[in-house]
Amino acid sequence: MLWSLLFITLIGRSTHQDRGCSPGWETIKLDDKVAFQSSVYTASGVKYTADRALDGDNTTCSDTLNGHISWWTVDLLGLYEISCITIYNINQFNIDLRGARILIGNSSERNAADTTECTRISTTTKGENKTFNCKNGPKWGRYVTVYKNTSGLVILCEVTMKGRNKEPFKLIKENKTWADALYHCREEHMDLVSILDKETQGWVGLEAQKADTPFVWLGLLYSCTLDLWFWVDDHCVGFDQWAPDETRTADCSMSAAMNTSGNHLWYKKSVYDKYNFICAE
Ligand SMILES: *[C@@H]1O[C@H](CO)[C@@H](O)[C@H](O)[C@H]1NC(C)=O
Ligand SMILES: *[C@@H]1O[C@H](CO)[C@@H](O)[C@H](O)[C@H]1NC(C)=O
Ligand SMILES: *[C@@H]1O[C@H](CO)[C@@H](O)[C@H](O)[C@H]1NC(C)=O
Ligand SMILES: *[C@@H]1O[C@H](CO)[C@@H](O)[C@H](O)[C@H]1NC(C)=O
Ligand SMILES: *[C@@H]1O[C@H](CO)[C@@H](O)[C@H](O)[C@H]1NC(C)=O
Ligand SMILES: *[C@@H]1O[C@H](CO)[C@@H](O)[C@H](O)[C@H]1NC(C)=O
Numbered sequence: 001m002l003w004s005l006l007f008i009t010l011i012g013r014s015t016h017q018d019r020g021c022s023p024g025w026e027t028i029k030l031d032d033k034v035a036f037q038s039s040v041y042t043a044s045g046v047k048y049t050a051d052r053a054l055d056g057d058n059t060t061c062s063d064t065l066n067g068h069i070s071w072w073t074v075d076l077l078g079l080y081e082i083s084c085i086t087i088y089n090i091n092q093f094n095i096d097l098r099g100a101r102i103l104i105g106n107s108s109e110r111n112a113a114d115t116t117e118c119t120r121i122s123t124t125t126k127g128e129n130k131t132f133n134c135k136n137g138p139k140w141g142r143y144v145t146v147y148k149n150t151s152g153l154v155i156l157c158e159v160t161m162k163g164r165n166k167e168p169f170k171l172i173k174e175n176k177t178w179a180d181a182l183y184h185c186r187e188e189h190m191d192l193v194s195i196l197d198k199e200t201q202g203w204v205g206l207e208a209q210k211a212d213t214p215f216v217w218l219g220l221l222y223s224c225t226l227d228l229w230f231w232v233d234d235h236c237v238g239f240d241q242w243a244p245d246e247t248r249t250a251d252c253s254m255s256a257a258m259n260t261s262g263n264h265l266w267y268k269k270s271v272y273d274k275y276n277f278i279c280a281e
Pocket of ligand 6: 261262263
């Protein structure tokens with residue numbers, strides 16, 4: 001009798017208990033990140049926009065319109081390893097996230113090949129913090145989405161998450177000539193970044209946006225004796241992102257720099273110009 005009572009108490013606890021996040025993960029700062037959602041509910045002049053879920057105020061909520069598919073996404077503006085997501089909602093009749101999925105991915109296109117499921121929400125989220133750990137361990141990505149493919153709203157009053165930044169690239173906000181930039185990276189046991197594919201171009205472009213010069217140096221140098229461009233870590237140039245008016249041939253003492261805005265196209269620049277630069281592991 002006593003044992004069965006104890007058993008019931010334990011079961012009750014373990015199913016209702018908020019298990020919390022596994023220890024050792026940092027809270028990701030979200031108030032400087034960008035959130036968007038499938039639609040925006042408006043009432044009495046108040047727009048229930050996506051950023052209200054990240055504003056640190058648990059009384060302001062984001063809210064979508066009722067649709068067959070509703071979602072909310074935050075762009076973390078970098079690559080993160082995400083361990084868990086905590087959702088808080090006020091106690092309101094039309095809040096029900098059961099069946100919704102938490103997705104983590106590298107593209108803002110939900111259901112794309114580079115998006116993976118963190119977990120599925122199976123409990124109500126009303127009136128208290130509910131923490132969802134990613135199934136089978138932390139997941140890597142840039143976008144975190146709450147995705148509901150059944151009718152009903154996606155309402156989120158506060159979202160927080162734990163994880164760590166896994167940026168393989170490091171923007172150095174110092175103005176240096178190309179050779180000094182390379183020297184700086186190598187002193188830190190890295191190299192000036194090589195961009196060998198579209199995916200890397202995307203991550204490096206994201207980092208370049210934070211620079212305070214109009215261009216950032218890449219590890220791409222022109223050899224006028226050989227009449228070719230080469231990556232300083234010895235990779236050949238396959239993928240490229242030259243601006244349309246940049247010819248492939250150059251004068252001596254030229255290196256490639258990425259435009260820090262727009263589509264982050266590459267330009268030939270004198271190695272004596274001084275720019276911020278990006279080191280890579
Ligand atoms: C996102 O990109 C990183 C780095 O390329 C990769 O390790 C990770 O698996 C990707 N995430 C998904 C969900 O595809
Ligand atoms: C909501 O915010 C208030 C004021 O900051 C705080 O006292 C309360 O603990 C918060 N509730 C939850 C569940 O985090
Ligand atoms: C809910 O989570 C938020 C963010 O992690 C935290 O600031 C707040 O104190 C938590 N509230 C309670 C009641 O645990
Ligand atoms: C909705 O999502 C669930 C998983 O949460 C999936 O099993 C189901 O097939 C989806 N339905 C539609 C119509 O996409
Ligand atoms: C680098 O140059 C930019 C202008 O191109 C300037 O705004 C910035 O303050 C400089 N940074 C340093 C650390 O000198
Ligand atoms: C860099 O990109 C921006 C945005 O596309 C563009 O306005 C600017 O002209 C570019 N810089 C150069 C030198 O072409």
